[in-house]
Amino acid sequence: MGSTRPAYIPAAEVLSSEQPLVRCRPLHAATLESRNKAKKCAEFLQPYRQRPETCTALARRLVSGALGVRLSTARQERAEERRLITLAREKKRQAALHKEAAWDGSLAGHSGPEP
Known part of the structure; x- marks a missing residue:
């Protein structure tokens, strides 16, 4: 729906x-x-969680693999999708570090990744 x-x-x-x-x-x-x-x-109700951002790379790969077809995707488009995936991974990693720092109590002085 x-x-x-x-x-x-x-x-x-x-x-x-x-x-x-x-x-x-x-x-x-x-x-x-x-x-x-x-x-x-x-008591068990939780707030609505927005669906995570996605790209078409995985879907395209799965469909083309199932059909046995090799798709010709533009090199720039593939590079942009890889860049988006890398950014999403980094954002997820930073969120996990931030959450862990909040539980450890080290969030107040936390300015970023440690050297």
């Missing part, structure tokens, strides 16, 4: 539609037991 609508819009549509198999009502109109169960489940 992949829509960019806020999650409450489809929820409102479902609540307003006539469902013969399921009876739905808003949480404020629910029984005390249902509200308590919803509160317990809310």
